[in-house]
Amino acid sequence: MRILVQRVLNAKLEIGGEKICQIERGIVAYVGFKEGDFEGHLPSAANKLLGLRIFQDQNGKINNPNSGSFLIIPNFTLYAQTSHGFRPSFSQALSPEKAKPLFEKFVEILKANCPKRVFSGVFGANMQITQTNDGPVSVLIEVN
DSSP: OEEEEEEEEEEEEEETTEEEEEESSEEEEEEEOBTTOOGGGHHHHHHHHHHOEEEEOTTSOEEEEOOSEEEEEEOGGGGOBOSSSSSOBOTTBOOHHHHHHHHHHHHHHHHHHSTTTEEEOOTTSOEEEEEEEEEEEEEEEEOO
16 A cells, blocks of 8 residues: 655645535645555554654644645555556556455545544546645655
């Protein structure tokens, strides 16, 4: 499981021109699953994401956890292989039939911990995400 975390000032998710959700200061997390990932990985991944300290403290050090919102986006392309040629291969990505319930359970775990601060994209949808990165700060979380 991979989670690409980006600290943002704001982000908006649309599908077909319709605004689905919007957050202000917080985290946009792109989530991808690979073969071998299973539900047992989800609690530790959620704990890592919720506790990740990538916001500045009063001394300007990156030391504080997110006190804003979370926008969780399903993204199988995190497992793109580009070692051969120019067309990415997604053979390591988990099939949509197996990844969708994992994504939905992951969002459910996050919402159980922060019910009013977690928003999510729609699995399998063609989403348009507009975000203003802060820093920029991007962190890749790998869960095995």
